[in-house]
Amino acid sequence: MNLPIAADAPQGFLSPTGIEIAFVLVGLVTLGAAVITVTTRQLVHAALWLVVALGGLAVEYLLLTAEFIAWVQVLIYVGSVVVLLLFGLMLTRAPIGRSPDADSGNRPVALAVALAAAGALVWVVVDAFRTQWIELDKPQGTTDVTGSILFRHWVLPFEALSVLLLAALVGAIVLSRKSKDEPDANGRQNRNGPKTPAAQKAPKDQKAPKAPNDQTGQTDQTDQTEGTR
Amino acid sequence: MNDALDVTLRLLVVFVVFLTFPLIIGQTEHKVMAHMQGRLGPMYAGGFHGWAQLVADGVKFAQKEDVVPADADRRVFQLAPAVALLPYLLVLLAIPIGPGEGAVGQVVDAGVFFVLAVMGVGVLGSLMAGWASANKFSLLGGLRTAAQLLAYELPMLLAAASVAMAAGTVSLPGIVDAFEWWWLPWQIVGAIVFFVAGLAELQRPPFDMPVADSEIIFGAYTEYTGLRFALFLLAEYAGIVVLCGLTTVLFLGGWHGPWGADGLGWVWTLLKTAVLAFVVIWLRVTYPRLREDQLQKLAWVLLVPLALAQIALTGIVKVAIN
Numbered sequence: 001m002n003l004p005i006a007a008d009a010p011q012g013f014l015s016p017t018g019i020e021i022a023f024v025l026v027g028l029v030t031l032g033a034a035v036i037t038v039t040t041r042q043l044v045h046a047a048l049w050l051v052v053a054l055g056g057l058a059v060e061y062l063l064l065t066a067e068f069i070a071w072v073q074v075l076i077y078v079g080s081v082v083v084l085l086l087f088g089l090m091l092t093r094a095p096i097g098r099s100p101d102a103d104s105g106n107r108p109v110a111l112a113v114a115l116a117a118a119g120a121l122v123w124v125v126v127d128a129f130r131t132q133w134i135e136l137d138k139p140q141g142t143t144d145v146t147g148s149i150l151f152r153h154w155v156l157p158f159e160a161l162s163v164l165l166l167a168a169l170v171g172a173i174v175l176s177r178k179s180k181d182e183p184d185a186n187g188r189q190n191r192n193g194p195k196t197p198a199a200q201k202a203p204k205d206q207k208a209p210k211a212p213n214d215q216t217g218q219t220d221q222t223d224q225t226e227g228t229r
Numbered sequence: 230m231n232d233a234l235d236v237t238l239r240l241l242v243v244f245v246v247f248l249t250f251p252l253i254i255g256q257t258e259h260k261v262m263a264h265m266q267g268r269l270g271p272m273y274a275g276g277f278h279g280w281a282q283l284v285a286d287g288v289k290f291a292q293k294e295d296v297v298p299a300d301a302d303r304r305v306f307q308l309a310p311a312v313a314l315l316p317y318l319l320v321l322l323a324i325p326i327g328p329g330e331g332a333v334g335q336v337v338d339a340g341v342f343f344v345l346a347v348m349g350v351g352v353l354g355s356l357m358a359g360w361a362s363a364n365k366f367s368l369l370g371g372l373r374t375a376a377q378l379l380a381y382e383l384p385m386l387l388a389a390a391s392v393a394m395a396a397g398t399v400s401l402p403g404i405v406d407a408f409e410w411w412w413l414p415w416q417i418v419g420a421i422v423f424f425v426a427g428l429a430e431l432q433r434p435p436f437d438m439p440v441a442d443s444e445i446i447f448g449a450y451t452e453y454t455g456l457r458f459a460l461f462l463l464a465e466y467a468g469i470v471v472l473c474g475l476t477t478v479l480f481l482g483g484w485h486g487p488w489g490a491d492g493l494g495w496v497w498t499l500l501k502t503a504v505l506a507f508v509v510i511w512l513r514v515t516y517p518r519l520r521e522d523q524l525q526k527l528a529w530v531l532l533v534p535l536a537l538a539q540i541a542l543t544g545i546v547k548v549a550i551n
Contacts, residue, residue: 072346080349083378090372142338
């Protein structure tokens with residue numbers, strides 16, 4: 001992305017400005033919140049720490065004067081995605097305190113995938129921008145600029161993304177619709193087929209005793225909602 | 230003027246507005262409801278017309294013990310009122326009441342997105358309260374809050390997007406600057422959708438299913454007492470100020486009015502906001518509560534299609550004008 005506003009300049013890293021210091025500090029907070037999100041044993045706390053992480057990211061965008069992106073980040077992720085997450089948690093199981101079963105055997109794999117993804121992203125960004133320097137004195141990421149770049153240079157990816165979202169939407173509707181041959185409302189029989197990850201996990205869930213501190217009196221809804229996600 | 234002084238002054242003014250306007254609306258609600266429903270209670274305190282009722286309420290709240298349930302998640306429980314209240318303070322910063330730089334706390338480039346995003350964060354407070362109380366009624370209230378927010382955020386955004394399209398900008402002062410009187414009939418559907426969705430987001434009657442006292446006591450706020458409870462109530466009234474101010478700015482032309490001197494635009498803004506706030510109170514005493522399924526149906530079957538139709542209409546007229 002060759003922004004006309006970005007210029008190669010001889011700025012160094014040894015005399016940071018206030019904004020750069022703030023950027024690093026907020027970045028550390030965001031990183032910390034993200035790490036707590038994936039390591040905490042309290043499910044709802046994880047969702048709330050996710051709010052901190054996503055909000056920190058929005059602040060980073062703000063510091064880079066990408067105001068529009070920052071507010072959209074808050075609107076979509078904090079305002080909608082986290083609310084949806086909390087809704088799902090409260091609908092299924094959201095015990096206060098630690099959930100001993102909130103751990104997965106996939107931890108090492110997840111760590112490896114996360115590190116690989118982070119490495120790839122950092123490498124791509126570093127390789128793409130190298131020593132380009134963006135002047136932050138005047139706002140560079142206003143709605144005007146974002147809009148014209150998005151709809152002049154990046155129309156095709158934008159449209160492709162909207163098709164992808166449409167596909168996800170249709171997929172969600174297909175998954176959440178009940179087919180007629182399902183025996184009962186609990187959907188007990190289709191658990192045996194290894195169709196979805198939720199179905200594969202189901203036998204284990206059935207054996208697990210209900211958590212005593214489970215607020216919602218959690219029933220089979222867990223599996224149903226897992227299937228629809 | 231000195232820059233730092235200027236900023237401090239603006240923040241101070243916004244803060245004072247934030248502290249007084251919700252209380253004024255609360256007091257008005259007492260009186261309007263008392264008149265409309267023939268209630269005698271709010272008419273006693275202080276003698277003339279029960280003027281001291283609000284003060285009495287404040288003293289009552291301050292005296293009550295601040296209780297945190299034994300099983301509750303203490304930190305989240307205590308944090309929730311602040312999360313519910315602070316976003317409205319931030320939103321007030323961005324609402325312009327008059328033309329020019331002097332009449333807005335802070336000019337935000339993507340103002341529409343800013344206010345809607347930050348208002349959405351406020352609902353997290355209710356969710357946190359509902360979950361952390363360790364009370365099934367609270368949890369049910371939290372669930373209903375979340376379901377309501379998910380349903381009504383979309384039509385609200387779409388209606389705001391329509392007016393942003395019409396104005397060709399997403400900055401709040403920019404939108405009011407571009408306002409012409411014929412926008413009123415042009416955007417009327419969007420205005421109604423926005424106002425109704427906003428009411429639902431604030432959980433005001435007739436959309437108060439999440440705090441339905443006859444079913445789930447007081448929803449997410451059941452376990453709250455004293456000042457923390459008062460903060461939630463304050464958040465509701467601050468929300469009314471913000472919603473009415475936003476509807477005024479986005480759809481009713483803010484400081485534009487049929488007559489009046491140049492310097493008095495802010496009077497129009499305040500007047501329109503006050504009338505809308507009165508409508509909010511009026512709706513509360515007029516309509517019965519909507520059931521949960523009716524709530525969801527209203528949002529998805531009526532408001533979303535209406536908002537989409539409004540966007541299509543806006544687009545067509547916009548292209549035709551150009």
